[in-house]
Amino acid sequence: VNGKIVIPVVVNVLYRTAAENISDAQIQSQIDVLNQDYNATNPDFNSVPSEFAGVAANVGITFELVQVIRKSTNKTSWGTRDVMKNSKRGGIDPTSPETTLNMWACTIGGGILGYAQFPGGSSSTDGVVIDSNYFGVSGAASYPYNLGRTGSHEVGHWMNLRHIWGDASCGNDLVSDTPVHKTSNFGVPTYPYVSTCLPAHNEMTMNYMDYTDDRGMYMFTNGQKSRMSALFVSGGARSGFGI
């Protein structure tokens, strides 16, 4: 990738209650977190342990809010089957999904913080969904998921990143510079967190693609960066975004 990757973002807000109708400031706070986390300017980046400092990445992708679309609804929850992305079913259709990252803020339900579509899927459902309670920083967002990291994690999936534990016991996330993890980690594990996968090593619990609390995640790796960047070159699954 030669030039800068700039991702235009449209945020689609579906609300029944006033709390679900998150403010423009709340929305911008999520964009700001994405810009920090994907450019290694997050204030906690310096917490990366020295063991991992050599692989900690400045991904170099920026996000630009271009539009907020709001729609009132009488639905109390939207689930994880893309109903919120379909105007015929009461949702909001994505705007220019070949050239725009669409985000939906709504109540998902079932304790789900967010979910994303991987590259290569239907453009009619492309984008990421983040529950209104976890969209952006503080304000409407609730602890311990109040630092916008659900957005950073879900956009990682949208850019082809797998969970760091590979969704299997000591599984493979297809990235060589992330250590093998036994499973998902929660809370804020104390470093060093020794893996029970062999040979003995420490897990990178502070990676955005784990499941820790927001304050416990603050890095991507160079290998994750390569995987994401590959999407935007000519022939890549998201080449419409230009470079």
Ligand code: ARG
């Ligand atoms: N896909 C995960 C979920 O819905 C999101 C995890 C985000 N983690 C976080 N600390 N914000 O549960």
Ligand code: ZN
């Ligand atoms: Zn995930």
Ligand code: CA
């Ligand atoms: Ca790995």
